[in-house]
Amino acid sequence: MILCDIGNTSVDLFIDAKRSKSRADNFDPATLGGDDVYYVCVNAAINERIRDLANWHDLRELIDWDKYYPTMGIDRIMVCEAVEEGVIVDAGSAITVDVMRGGVYQGGFISLGLRPAQEAYARLSNALDVSFNFEVDLAKMAKNTPDAVAVGFLAPLVEKIERLGKPMYVTGGDGVLLSRFFSEAVVDEDLIFKGMKKLIEKGVKC
Amino acid sequence: MILCDIGNTSVDLFIDAKRSKSRADNFDPATLGGDDVYYVCVNAAINERIRDLANWHDLRELIDWDKYYPTMGIDRIMVCEAVEEGVIVDAGSAITVDVMRGGVYQGGFISLGLRPAQEAYARLSNALDVSFNFEVDLAKMAKNTPDAVAVGFLAPLVEKIERLGKPMYVTGGDGVLLSRFFSEAVVDEDLIFKGMKKLIEKGVKC
Numbered sequence: 421m422i423l424c425d426i427g428n429t430s431v432d433l434f435i436d437a438k439r440s441k442s443r444a445d446n447f448d449p450a451t452l453g454g455d456d457v458y459y460v461c462v463n464a465a466i467n468e469r470i471r472d473l474a475n476w477h478d479l480r481e482l483i484d485w486d487k488y489y490p491t492m493g494i495d496r497i498m499v500c501e502a503v504e505e506g507v508i509v510d511a512g513s514a515i516t517v518d519v520m521r522g523g524v525y526q527g528g529f530i531s532l533g534l535r536p537a538q539e540a541y542a543r544l545s546n547a548l549d550v551s552f553n554f555e556v557d558l559a560k561m562a563k564n565t566p567d568a569v570a571v572g573f574l575a576p577l578v579e580k581i582e583r584l585g586k587p588m589y590v591t592g593g594d595g596v597l598l599s600r601f602f603s604e605a606v607v608d609e610d611l612i613f614k615g616m617k618k619l620i621e622k623g624v625k626c
Numbered sequence: 627m628i629l630c631d632i633g634n635t636s637v638d639l640f641i642d643a644k645r646s647k648s649r650a651d652n653f654d655p656a657t658l659g660g661d662d663v664y665y666v667c668v669n670a671a672i673n674e675r676i677r678d679l680a681n682w683h684d685l686r687e688l689i690d691w692d693k694y695y696p697t698m699g700i701d702r703i704m705v706c707e708a709v710e711e712g713v714i715v716d717a718g719s720a721i722t723v724d725v726m727r728g729g730v731y732q733g734g735f736i737s738l739g740l741r742p743a744q745e746a747y748a749r750l751s752n753a754l755d756v757s758f759n760f761e762v763d764l765a766k767m768a769k770n771t772p773d774a775v776a777v778g779f780l781a782p783l784v785e786k787i788e789r790l791g792k793p794m795y796v797t798g799g800d801g802v803l804l805s806r807f808f809s810e811a812v813v814d815e816d817l818i819f820k821g822m823k824k825l826i827e828k829g830v831k832c
Binding site: 489491492493513514515517518519526527528529530531532533536537539540541543544545547548560561562563564565568569571572573575576577579580583 | 695697698699720721723724725734735736737739742745746747749751753754766767770771774775778783785786789
């Protein structure tokens with residue numbers, strides 16, 4: 421069984437508990453023949469090419485959409501499916517924050533990712549074109565520009581997430597970087613694949 | 627006495643307790659002859675033309691820079707000068723948040739302004755190219771995309787500001803819009819001019 425997460429720029433595979441990543445524009449789904457492939461896909465061009473492949477199974481079809489909402493990102497739903505109880509932070513180009521209690525989706529919110537946020541500050545003025553200082557003390561008001569920008573973006577977000585309760589799971593490309601600000605957080609880079617696997621194991625609408 | 631706040635795109639004048647705004651690229655400082663003009667300016671081109679005008683006085687020279695920090699925006703310092711005690715939120719292209727206690731600057735932070743934040747979400751994906759829902763209940767986790775984006779940007783920021791204490795002063799172009807989320811806030815669109823006036827009245831380094 422192969423798990424596959426297809427984004428607009430990259431394709432993430434999970435085969436025999438090992439991950440591998442390739443560029444979406446080089447990816448040919450027909451090369452994964454034989455074994456069953458369970459996938460989520462937001463890439464329209466690749467989706468078109470998967471359609472005729474009998475061993476590819478779209479996990480959208482197993483989702484109980486009443487639990488979530490129609491425009492919710494499929495990756496977000498998958499990381500929620502991995503967690504029965506807790507707060508899930510997926511830090512990529514957006515930072516999505518979702519809450520699950522007793523297996524029931526409680527809602528969430530979407531913040532800008534670290535890089536898009538820095539780029540948005542840079543667009544405002546040259547003075548704000550600074551890298552976030554990840555060594556900053558978020559509990560203090562800042563007295564220089566790099567700290568003022570880092571505290572301005574990170575402190576409200578980190579404190580809001582902390583107040584959502586425990587346990588907390590952090591995943592995504594910037595998960596490790598962001599997790600340093602949380603007092604207790606489980607960093608799990610494979611959360612999306614765990615969600616996909618749980619969904620397949622249930623085998624029916626969950 | 628004329629007060630003048632010169633930005634990169636607009637010039638804000640305060641004459642006889644009345645404000646008027648003009649575009650920076652049309653603005654000729656020599657037209658304000660005779661009366662004393664006290665100004666702050668971040669526009670290099672206009673600054674060059676002011677230099678030879680004897681009735682124009684740069685308020686940078688009255689600031690005690692030890693109280694603030696060298697790269698701090700001059701507008702931010704002016705709104706702080708207006709307030710002895712409290713939290714000052716200036717909601718423009720950036721949202722600056724500063725704390726004054728007993729006339730002493732405690733530090734602050736810088737968030738993205740409402741429009742630049744919305745634009746940054748829009749750049750992430752078409753799905754996130756939505757206007758913030760300002761009717762949203764920030765206390766609730768969201769279950770649709772416009773709310774998820776509005777809660778994601780506004781709830782962490784608003785809650786962080788609320789925790790900084792009272793009294794709270796809100797100013798800037800989006801001040802009225804943002805103030806609806808605060809339980810108690812004084813909206814004062816003339817805060818920058820009040821700060822400029824206080825600085826002039828002290829007449830010496832403050």
